[in-house]
Amino acid sequence: MAIRFELIHQDKTTGARYGILHTPHGSYETPIFMPVGTQATVKTLDVQEIKEVSQGLILGNTYHLWLQPGDEIIKNHGGIRGFMNWDGALLTDSGGFQVFSLSKIRKITEDGVTFRHHLNGSQLHLTPEDSIRIQNNLGADIIMSFDECPPFHSPYEYHKESLERTLRWAKRGKDVHSRPEEQALFGIVQGGPYKELRKHSIDELKKIDFPGYSIGGLSVGETKEEMYDILKFLKSEMPEDKPRYLMGVGSPDDIVHGVENGIDMFDCVLPTRIARHGTAMSSTGKVVIKNKAYESDFGPLDPNCDCKVCKNYTRSYLRHLFKAKEILGLRLVTYHNLYYLKTLMKDIREAIKQDRFAEFKEKLIVDYFD
Numbered sequence: 001m002a003i004r005f006e007l008i009h010q011d012k013t014t015g016a017r018y019g020i021l022h023t024p025h026g027s028y029e030t031p032i033f034m035p036v037g038t039q040a041t042v043k044t045l046d047v048q049e050i051k052e053v054s055q056g057l058i059l060g061n062t063y064h065l066w067l068q069p070g071d072e073i074i075k076n077h078g079g080i081r082g083f084m085n086w087d088g089a090l091l092t093d094s095g096g097f098q099v100f101s102l103s104k105i106r107k108i109t110e111d112g113v114t115f116r117h118h119l120n121g122s123q124l125h126l127t128p129e130d131s132i133r134i135q136n137n138l139g140a141d142i143i144m145s146f147d148e149c150p151p152f153h154s155p156y157e158y159h160k161e162s163l164e165r166t167l168r169w170a171k172r173g174k175d176v177h178s179r180p181e182e183q184a185l186f187g188i189v190q191g192g193p194y195k196e197l198r199k200h201s202i203d204e205l206k207k208i209d210f211p212g213y214s215i216g217g218l219s220v221g222e223t224k225e226e227m228y229d230i231l232k233f234l235k236s237e238m239p240e241d242k243p244r245y246l247m248g249v250g251s252p253d254d255i256v257h258g259v260e261n262g263i264d265m266f267d268c269v270l271p272t273r274i275a276r277h278g279t280a281m282s283s284t285g286k287v288v289i290k291n292k293a294y295e296s297d298f299g300p301l302d303p304n305c306d307c308k309v310c311k312n313y314t315r316s317y318l319r320h321l322f323k324a325k326e327i328l329g330l331r332l333v334t335y336h337n338l339y340y341l342k343t344l345m346k347d348i349r350e351a352i353k354q355d356r357f358a359e360f361k362e363k364l365i366v367d368y369f370d
Contacts, residue, residue: 002141002184003211005030005243005264011357015235016259018352021057021243023141024182025081025089028057029349030243030264033250033341034091036272039064040074040084042338043272044331047085053307053338055345056088059267062134062144063098067117071137079139090140091267093247094131094188096147097216108148110165128169129176132185136178143177144214145170147188152222159192166190167204174208186212186245193226195233202237213238214245215263224254231261238262252281252344252368256361259348271337276330278322281340285368287315289333294319307339 004022011018019030035042035054038061042050050058060080065071077083080090099106099113106115112127131146147166150159170187177185187205191197205213215234218227231246238244243264249255250268258266271281278290282302287294289301297315309318309332321329344364351360 001211002180002182003243005212005241007240009353011352012355013358014260014361015262016348016352016357017244017262017264018349019243019264021264023057023089023184025087025141026056028055028089031255031259031345031348031352032057032265033255033345034059034265034267035338036061036267036269037084038269039068040080042334043276044327044334045338049335050086051088053335053342054088055342057141058086058088058090060090060092060138060140061095061098062092062131062138063095063102065092065138066095066134071134075137075139079137081139089142090138091142092135092138092140092144094144094146095126095134096131096144097149097248099126100149108165110168112146113148128173132173132177136183140183142184142186142212144186145173145188145210147190147216149190149217149220150192152192152217152220152226154192156194156197159190159194159197163190163197163201167201167208170205170210171208174210184211186210186214188214188216188247189234189238190217192217193222193230195230198230198234199237202234206239210242212243212245214247216247218246219248219254219268224257227254228257228261231258231263235262250341252341253365255341255344256348256364259352260357260361271341272334275333275337278329278333280318280333281337283340283367285370289315289318289329290322291319301333301336302340305336305340305343307336309333309336309339 006020009018021028036059102118114125128146135143148162187210189201191201245265246258246263250270280287283304294315300310351357
């Protein structure tokens with residue numbers, strides 16, 4: 001089996017889950033945050049730095065790597081791991097989200113999606129079978145079913161039609177998956193804001209029987225309250241013995257709400273994206289380092305952080321790097337943000353093991369947003 005999930009402890013008050021995810025390339029404590037390496041690189045960081053700011057499980061992006069350099073070239077490197085010289089574990093998405101988010105012109109049929117290249121406008125076609133074949137070539141430990149991610153507030157009938165097609169695509173993808181002993185294929189729960197459709201989605205995916213389940217169609221424009229409501233509903237519907245992955249969620253408040261509702265795995269471009277624009281995550285909330293208030297601030301980015309950035313550089317220096325448009329500034333804040341989330345996940349796991357997650361969650365929200 002490509003992966004195995006051990007559920008070791010549940011917080012007595014909230015039911016938050018502490019477990020271990022065993023993969024062909026390492027075992028990882030959960031809940032876990034996975035940095036996003038869209039183009040076989042976590043932006044601005046080298047492989048050694050990625051090891052320092054992650055638990056060892058990161059993402060690659062099927063859509064982008066399919067278009068550049070091409071999955072056959074990556075296959076000839078021995079997969080993404082050989083391509084980027086990574087010795088940890090990997091997860092790839094299906095490419096579906098980018099097809100729908102980056103292409104303004106697309107046609108969805110039962111066969112798949114015809115769309116325009118987001119850069120050069122050339123016509124492309126992607127089917128569920130193509131997505132799995134590409135991911136087989138990319139060689140990640142965990143791969144995703146091809147799905148449509150409709151806008152959250154689309155009409156019920158659209159969500160229903162899309163969901164039924166996504167379920168058929170999930171079955172087709174599993175049928176052609178050529179490396180099930182090496183790569184775990186996850187099903188993706190869709191259904192927008194409609195709990196009846198969400199339940200139908202997970203019930204049908206369980207019949208197909210996947211080694212793990214992802215929750216899609218969230219963090220795509222809905223309110224936080226709407227997202228948390230769907231997560232709370234799905235908490236009791238998801239299989240207890242399989243890992244649960246909330247796709248595209250990475251802010252500290254969303255993470256603790258997800259953990260409270262039984263989520264084991266998270267990913268998001270948020271920490272690296274905001275870092276490149278000069279915003280740091282910290283134990284006392286966001287720090288917009290370009291602000292003039294930090295011009296003569298000789299303190300660390302986060303006084304409660306022991307990463308190499310906080311140990312060695314002042315807020316004043318980091319502000320200078322951004323004002324001078326020096327690339328080092330982007331690198332240092334990216335490193336810090338991912339280290340912050342790695343530390344946050346470690347603290348979350350300790351709180352779950354000690355049955356004090358509810359207090360931990362409330363304190364984090366106060367500290368981060370006060």
